[in-house]
Amino acid sequence: MTKEPTAARLPLTDPELVDRLGDDLRSAGFSATGVPELLGTSAHRALGRDERWPAFRATRDGSALSTLVRLFLLGTTEDEKAVGRAFPMLGIDAAVSAGALERDGDGIRAGLDIRPHADEDDEYLVVSDLDSDTRPGPVRHDHVLGIGQASITLANAVIRERAERVMDLGTGCGIQALHAFSHSGSVVATDTNPRALALAGATARLNGQRWDLRPGSLFQPVAGQRFDLIISNPPFVIGTGVQQYVYRDSGMAGDRMCEAMVRGMPDHLTPGGTAQMLANWIVREDADWRERVGGWVAATGCDAWVVQREMADPAEYVALWLKDAGETGGxxxxxxxxxxxxxxxxxxxxIGMGMITLRHSGSDDPDVVLDEITGAGEEVTGDEAAAFLSRRNWLRSTSDLELLGARLALAPSVILEQRSLAGHEGWSTVLRLLRRPGGPGATIQLDEWGQALLAGCTGDLPLAMLLDLMATAHGLDLAALAEAVLPTIRVAVTRGLLHPVNA
Structure with a gap:
């Protein structure tokens, strides 16, 4: 196991050099707009699939931008003169000294992963370590992970409402802090890894942002402090407790790190504050994952929405993380x-893999929902998470009597799917599904009565009146009908299929 680096050997810690690096990158057009324009649509899409040869072909012109793409996105060793032209303000020697570049024989290669990134509002540059695909072999012990599927999943799931104080726990390269900055008053970013804090600091400076970077584990760096939003993509990998790689291994056996984070959240959330984190959890033989994770979140006293997106086979899980770290052989x-x-x-x-969202509601009876939602296109987004918490809060404060008095309407995007079997008397409907495309878990099964009732939910009449009309038309007992239907109505509201009008 390698020694922890000293501060003197950490990369990109000189603010002046980081500024000059940023000037060179921007001057060359190394951005989320400039790179696709250079590569062209086909080559850029291929690069996203990790097919690199079209990008090699598109970057043969020797321009500064082509050289930067080859260095940082394709992992090639380039001619020193070409690299010098790409770094007129920083210079090769300073770039090597700062750790951004390395000498490789007679050429120059990237020492770090620096890549463009964008969201709906802005473009960014993100600094991390090169992964095992770009630089073959096992990554270093203090490897700093770059932009990956997990970090994008979390960034997309974060509720983007104004939050005065934000904490990014386990910031890594700083991708979550980067996105949070635009809707926050201040950002505290923590990590146990000094190299991560150095690269996160470079990411912040390259993008003109200021974060309060603090070393330490779990909530130790923010003892006694509270936040409106806590975001975390922690080292959640389930393992033996040996910390082989800091980015994935917490040093705590099993899923104790994730449990400790969940249980510690309420002490650091403001009233109404929200915490959102990725997590992995152990699923034992003959046990329901909801029992284990449900125990964690119930102990917080917070409202919670836990979504298990996948359950990995142990052997496949181990293979995934060995490949991620570039480990091979004996x-x-x-x-x-x-x-x-x-x-x-x-x-x-x-091993369960998913998202945990907590809200410090202050309720004496916290609302906890544990979902298994694995369908493609049903990923949790920030808008969906905010709407889900809002709908659950409305349902909690609405009695059955009040629900009967509410005017409800179907969501505009809702569709009804029916499946039928052929018989001697024609087609017979055997399944009715009401679905809201793109909504996580936004599907309910209906019978004929439910189909008719929900078709009448246009927001014009109270639910009680719709039930009364149905009971009268079919000779049903109104009280019994209401008792049978209300649980389905609550599920439909929870999933965003129905919504209260003027509420």
Whole structure:
């Protein structure tokens, strides 16, 4: 295991050099707009699939932008003169000294991963370490992970409402803090890894942002402080407790890190504050994952929405993370064997992977929903998370009597799907599904009565009147009909299929 780096050897810690680096990158057009324009649509899409040869072909002109793309996005070693032209303000020697570049024989290669990134509002540059695909072999112990699927998933799921104080716990390269800055008054970003804090600091400076960067584990750096929003993509990988790589291994066995984070959130949330984090959890043989994770969130006293997106097979899980770290050969086999032995001892049937959202509502009866939502296109987004919490809060404060008096309307995007079987008397409907495309878990099954009732939910009449009309038309008992229907109505509201009008 390598020694922790000293501050003197950390990359991009000189603000002046970072500024000059940024000037060179921007001057060349190294941006989320400039790179796709250079590559062209086809090559840019191919690069997103990790097919690099079209991008090599598109960057043969020797321009500064082509050289930067080859260095930082394709991982090639380039001619020193070409690299010098790409860094007129920083210079090669200063770039090497700062750790942005490295000498490789007679050429120059990237020392760090620096890549353009964008959201709906702005364009950014993000600094991290090169991954094992760009630089083959195991990554370093203090490797700083760049933009990946997990970080994008979390960024998309964060509720983008104004938050005066934001904490990014386990900031890594700083991608979550970067997105949070635009809707916050201040950002505190923490990490146990000095190298991560250095690269996060460079990411902030390259983008003209200021974050309060603090070293330390869990909530130690913010003891006694509270935040309106806490975001975390922690080292959640379920393992033996050996910290082989800081970015994935917490140093705590099993899922104790995720449990500790969840249980610690309420002490650091303001009233009404929200915490959102990615997490992995152990699913043991003959056990429901909801029991384990439900115990964590119930202890917080917060409203909670937990979504399990996937359950990974133990062997596939180990293979995934060995590949991610670039481990191969005998050492990888030894690590995998010890890892799987641990899973077998702990009777681990699978590893749950998902999102946990908490809100410090102050309710004496916190609302906890644990969902398993695995469908493509049903990912949690910030808008969906905010709407879900709002709908659940409305339902909690609305009695059955008040619900009967509410005017409800179907969401505009809702569609009804029916499946039928052929018989001697024609087609017979056997399944009715009401679906809101793109809504996480936004599907309910209806019977014929439910289909008719929800068709009448146009926002014009109170629910009680619709039930009365149905009961009268079919000779049903109104009280019994209401008792049977109200649970389905509450589920439909929860999933955003129905919504109260003027409420």
């Amino acid at each position: 050492q990888a086999a030894e690590t995998a064997s010890a890892w799987l032995d641990y899973f077998a001892t702990e009777k681990v049937a699978g």
